[in-house]
Amino acid sequence: MTELVLVQGDITAQEVDAVVNAANSSLLGGGGVDGAIHRKGGPAILAECRDLRASHYGKGLSTGRAVATTGGDLPARWVIHTVGPRWSAEEDRSQLLASCYRESLRVADELGARTVAFPAISTGIYGWPIDDGARIAVQTVRETGTSVTEIRFVLFSADAYAVFADRLS
Numbered sequence: 001m002t003e004l005v006l007v008q009g010d011i012t013a014q015e016v017d018a019v020v021n022a023a024n025s026s027l028l029g030g031g032g033v034d035g036a037i038h039r040k041g042g043p044a045i046l047a048e049c050r051d052l053r054a055s056h057y058g059k060g061l062s063t064g065r066a067v068a069t070t071g072g073d074l075p076a077r078w079v080i081h082t083v084g085p086r087w088s089a090e091e092d093r094s095q096l097l098a099s100c101y102r103e104s105l106r107v108a109d110e111l112g113a114r115t116v117a118f119p120a121i122s123t124g125i126y127g128w129p130i131d132d133g134a135r136i137a138v139q140t141v142r143e144t145g146t147s148v149t150e151i152r153f154v155l156f157s158a159d160a161y162a163v164f165a166d167r168l169s
Contacts, residue, residue, distance in 0.1 A: 002151055032125055064085070068110075105146040114150070134164045
């Protein structure tokens with residue numbers, strides 16, 4: 001049975017097996033969660049991301065996919081990088097957002113991770129409305145078969161925490 005947990009705080013401080021990074025397709029760092037993970041995790045994460053780009057992901061990681069690297073200097077052993085979709089009023093991209101959560105759990109299972117911390121993927125600079133992002137996140141992890149025993153949603157703001165709390169209840 002997988003336990004769903006909410007935390008208001010900093011995803012880079014979570015003592016879990018794996019943290020999920022809301023990455024950009026380049027895998028080379030960026031703003032928001034991505035920038036924070038690369039800054040706090042140190043050069044080992046970027047080095048592995050560069051190796052991934054040089055080998056399997058020459059054109060970058062596709063939206064909705066996930067791949068793992070070391071956790072570097074983070075308390076987590078691994079970082080699972082996933083590329084969320086940009087929100088669009090003209091096109092329904094909810095399946096791509098759901099895929100981020102499913103693919104991240106698939107990678108976590110491959111790694112043998114039992115505890116995983118997720119941010120609210122795509123709800124920052126990618127513009128996904130937090131209420132819909134929370135709905136998709138919670139519904140997807142509840143419906144995805146996994147060996148992960150704890151899925152932790154780590155929300156930076158009190159507002160995001162409240163929205164996720166409402167979705168979990």
